[in-house]
Amino acid sequence: MADKPDIEYITRLARMELSEEEKCSLESDLGAIIGYMDVLSAIDTAGVEPMEHVLGLCNVMRSDDPAPSSARGELLGCAPREEDGFYSVPIAIDAE
Amino acid sequence: MTSFETVVGLEIHAELATRTKIFCSCTTAFGGDPNTHCCPVCTGMPGVLPVLNQRVVEYAVRAGSAMNCEIAHFSKLDRKNYFYPDLPKAYQISQYDLPLCKGGWVEISSGKRIGITRIHIEEDAGKLIHDNVARRTYVDLNRCGVPLIEIVSEPDMRSADEVHEFIEKVRTILLYAGVSDCRMEEGSIRADVNVSVRPFGQSAFGTRTEMKNINSMRAIFRAVEGEAKRQSELISAGGRVTQQTRRWDDNRGASKAMRGKEEANDYRYFPEPDIVPIRLDDARIDEIRAQLPELPDARKIRYAQLGIAPADAQIITASRTLADYFEEAARLSGNAKEAAKWIVGEMMRQLKERSLEPEAIPFPASYLAQVITLCETGRVTTANAKNLFSLLFESGEEPAALVEKHGLAALDDDDALDAAVEEAVSRNPKSVEDFLAGKEKSFGFLMGQCMRSLKGKADPAVLREKLTQRLEALK
Ligand SMILES: [Zn+2]
Numbered sequence: 001m002a003d004k005p006d007i008e009y010i011t012r013l014a015r016m017e018l019s020e021e022e023k024c025s026l027e028s029d030l031g032a033i034i035g036y037m038d039v040l041s042a043i044d045t046a047g048v049e050p051m052e053h054v055l056g057l058c059n060v061m062r063s064d065d066p067a068p069s070s071a072r073g074e075l076l077g078c079a080p081r082e083e084d085g086f087y088s089v090p091i092a093i094d095a096e
Numbered sequence: 097m098t099s100f101e102t103v104v105g106l107e108i109h110a111e112l113a114t115r116t117k118i119f120c121s122c123t124t125a126f127g128g129d130p131n132t133h134c135c136p137v138c139t140g141m142p143g144v145l146p147v148l149n150q151r152v153v154e155y156a157v158r159a160g161s162a163m164n165c166e167i168a169h170f171s172k173l174d175r176k177n178y179f180y181p182d183l184p185k186a187y188q189i190s191q192y193d194l195p196l197c198k199g200g201w202v203e204i205s206s207g208k209r210i211g212i213t214r215i216h217i218e219e220d221a222g223k224l225i226h227d228n229v230a231r232r233t234y235v236d237l238n239r240c241g242v243p244l245i246e247i248v249s250e251p252d253m254r255s256a257d258e259v260h261e262f263i264e265k266v267r268t269i270l271l272y273a274g275v276s277d278c279r280m281e282e283g284s285i286r287a288d289v290n291v292s293v294r295p296f297g298q299s300a301f302g303t304r305t306e307m308k309n310i311n312s313m314r315a316i317f318r319a320v321e322g323e324a325k326r327q328s329e330l331i332s333a334g335g336r337v338t339q340q341t342r343r344w345d346d347n348r349g350a351s352k353a354m355r356g357k358e359e360a361n362d363y364r365y366f367p368e369p370d371i372v373p374i375r376l377d378d379a380r381i382d383e384i385r386a387q388l389p390e391l392p393d394a395r396k397i398r399y400a401q402l403g404i405a406p407a408d409a410q411i412i413t414a415s416r417t418l419a420d421y422f423e424e425a426a427r428l429s430g431n432a433k434e435a436a437k438w439i440v441g442e443m444m445r446q447l448k449e450r451s452l453e454p455e456a457i458p459f460p461a462s463y464l465a466q467v468i469t470l471c472e473t474g475r476v477t478t479a480n481a482k483n484l485f486s487l488l489f490e491s492g493e494e495p496a497a498l499v500e501k502h503g504l505a506a507l508d509d510d511d512a513l514d515a516a517v518e519e520a521v522s523r524n525p526k527s528v529e530d531f532l533a534g535k536e537k538s539f540g541f542l543m544g545q546c547m548r549s550l551k552g553k554a555d556p557a558v559l560r561e562k563l564t565q566r567l568e569a570l571k
Pocket of ligand 1: 117
């Protein structure tokens with residue numbers, strides 16, 4: 001049997017705040033998903049090549065030629081706050 | 097007190113010298129106003145499709161080949177998830193279980209090989225400026241998506257000196273391979289440093305700590321020494337090293353544990369669905385490998401065959417530009433030994449004095465070859481050749497023109513030499529007397545007097561001969 005999902009840990013990693021109710025329902029949903037892994041694990045895959053990508057393509061690449069970048073205003077306009085050409089966010093480190 | 101052996105492994109991040117970013121066509125040029133080298137792809141807008149820059153693969157394979165790695169026939173990219181404002185997608189596209197290069201080595205001067213575990217490609221993050229007063233962080237995403245290779249070494253280094261040498265060697269190889277500019281001050285090469293200690297003779301490794309993102313050679317050296325000392329003292333005092341990420345503060349010369357929140361390292365890697373895998377067959381790998389120039393170790397062997405001392409070959413090959421310059425001067429003058437002597441001596445001295453890199457030598461190798469020839473044929477004395485060399489740094493003129501202009505040609509006028517000897521002897525009777533009485537030192541003084549009146553233009557060997565004859569005649 002797969003382990004019960006650690007909802008507290010997952011929400012912390014995903015920076016999500018959930019109500020107790022949401023945590024409960026997620027725990028059972030995620031539990032079912034993880035449980036399905038047991039079904040997959042039971043399948044005999046000896047001799048099956050691992051699939052690394054769903055498209056089956058490889059080597060899709062571009063040449064190293066520069067093209068103009070976007071207008072700064074357009075990009076910064078998508079952000080909640082900008083200052084002097086920078087994105088401005090709540091401070092990301094604590095003072096020493 | 098038990099004495100401890102230091103054990104170090106490195107993760108070196110080097111910026112690749114491509115023109116565009118790894119997944120979009122934005123320029124990688126350094127500088128530029130904040131957020132002007134950005135597009136929807138590198139700022140992580142929803143719904144965009146990143147496309148891999150083929151030169152990134154090429155450069156990484158070149159670097160791997162130069163470090164004796166096995167190149168993967170099949171390789172893929174993965175998402176490394178973490179939240180930080182320098183990473184707008186909230187994941188970095190990197191490589192997890194199938195890196196491009198594996199299992200190489202780099203040899204340091206002692207002949208010891210430092211193992212290369214792997215080399216993989218990934219994208220750089222943006223730059224943050226923290227303002228403690230305004231309580232804001234300002235984000236510039238120009239660096240975001242700039243291609244990097246991460247070179248992971250085995251824990252094979254045993255001292256800060258070995259670490260220093262290894263990084264220098266890697267840097268030289270990357271510069272020769274032409275895949276990175278390796279400018280440490282612009283952050284184009286930086287390292288995560290893993291340090292542990294163990295009592296000498298113990299084969300099991302001690303518990304290691306990691307110091308992330310150190311970007312100067314001096315700071316890396318000091319971090320290794322400082323952290324090894326801290327761990328040794330801790331163990332000697334009966335304590336135990338905790339496995340953790342620490343921050344090296346080079347101003348304080350000490351490392352400090354990062355708080356748990358900062359180190360929450362659960363990256364939840366998974367395959368990157370937007371980028372399809374990379375397949376390289378042997379023909380393609382050979383084709384890329386063929387782009388590699390002759391590397392420093394191979395050149396050193398060849399230089400030894402030309403009669404160049406190993407220490408000199410080391411200095412010359414430390415820079416590809418200098419090595420290429422040397423080879424050109426050696427070829428044109430037909431005198432490799434002299435070319436090496438000039439480069440290791442006067443060239444290095446002038447570059448150091450003027451704080452110049454070899455790339456900034458202001459005259460072609462053919463000029464150095466001409467200087468060598470002028471010396472060999474006796475047209476210019478060694479002393480004046482040094483003056484000539486210095487002049488080459490100041491003017492763009494050819495050596496022959498400078499010799500003419502500054503009157504540096506050696507005198508082949510016998511009469512002038514004879515006159516100078518005669519003058520020196522008649523004006524310095526005391527020195528002559530001393531010499532005849534057996535004081536060898538006086539000879540040097542008299543030589544100096546002759547040279548002075550000839551303004552240094554005489555061939556010293558010829559002058560010495562004349563002065564000796566003149567003094568012998570007085571005996
Ligand atoms: Zn872009």
